[in-house]
């Protein structure tokens with residue numbers, strides 16, 4: 001369900017927003033508006049929605065308008081035009097005192113700079129938002145302590161911020177936001193000041209916190225790796241415009257323009273990564289040496305908890321894919337004596353080890369099972385899956401591209417079933 005609805009939102013920085021808006025209406029660019037009027041177009045006609053419970057990443061280069069956009073969600077920045085609806089309420093039309101109440105109840109913000117009070121203890125810092133919300137001291141202490149333990153800072157309550165490392169200080173920032181139990185958390189480059197290892201740790205922490213929560217997180221980042229890692233969906237901004245909104249897979253498969261493509265190119269090894277390089281060689285195969293047996297195949301897949309199996313001939317050449325479902329159906333319909341090929345899934349296009357991942361990604365992403373990878377003689381080399389590919393992407397930034405080790409194998413053990 002849509003929780004934040006952004007309708008044709010603009011932000012103009014300058015003395016006469018109306019004038020700038022009419023120039024934009026006439027088709028002038030951000031640069032032209034600046035040249036003509038001296039005014040800056042911060043956000044240009046943003047129009048999209050954010051769903052309850054998702055981690056929504058706003059990504060773009062410095063100056064593209066990320067902070068301006070997100071600060072309009074809680075009206076730290078007033079929009080020049082357009083509407084924002086949150087939880088069914090029109091935020092843009094709200095009186096100031098209602099807005100303050102709404103913010104305290106529903107929204108928290110975490111900043112890059114931590115923004116902790118140096119003279120307050122960790123516990124007092126974590127409780128700070130609750131004090132503004134008028135909660136009693138006992139409740140403040142209890143909820144702040146609970147939030148601190150959620151972010152792994154139990155035992156640090158009485159320390160002062162300067163006694164903590166950067167990563168721990170940001171945990172306090174996170175705890176302060178969590179203590180208010182908001183349904184929306186706005187995080188502005190929250191992990192950007194942290195060194196890479198701590199940053200990854202914090203991303204994991206956030207994903208863990210989010211696991212059984214329907215809190216919505218809007219997360220600003222200029223880092224694609226971070227966006228892919230934590231984002232359910234990503235919005236990409238350029239020059240004040242939101243140029244694309246989608247899941248990481250959607251954007252990867254179908255970048256809206258060259259800017260988006262260029263963004264991904266920085267860490268994107270799709271042009272050089274072949275299916276053979278990231279192939280997972282540890283996947284269940286069934287070597288068909290005699291007349292296929294549906295019932296035995298079903299038992300073998302079931303016993304090993306695999307949904308799919310790959311059927312090969314004695315030379316390990318690929319014949320077809322079977323699934324628990326297709327086998328089960330055959331058994332239920334009394335067809336278990338029929339040849340195994342009657343259970344092969346239709347419309348499977350195997351990849352070649354030399355195929356470029358860029359080219360086969362649509363096929364890989366559209367199927368509910370890993371795609372078989374064959375050599376030039378149709379010999380089965382393993383499988384590639386969407387997850388495996390995306391994980392290779394994350395890894396590439398840290399280690400340089402090379403996904404050839406079997407580090408991300410889905411099933412742990414190689415398995416070969418001979419009938």
Ligand SMILES: Nc1ncnc2c1ncn2[C@@H]1O[C@H](COP(=O)(O)OP(=O)(O)OP(=O)(O)O)[C@@H](O)[C@H]1O
Pocket residue numbers: 013014040041042060061062063064065066067068069222
């Ligand atoms: N208070 C302001 N007055 C005038 N112009 C502003 C103001 N705040 C932002 N801008 C301009 O609006 C545009 C968007 O800025 P914004 O800070 O939202 O970008 P950003 O993508 O968040 O960048 P960064 O990653 O550097 O924080 C920029 O051109 C910026 O110069």
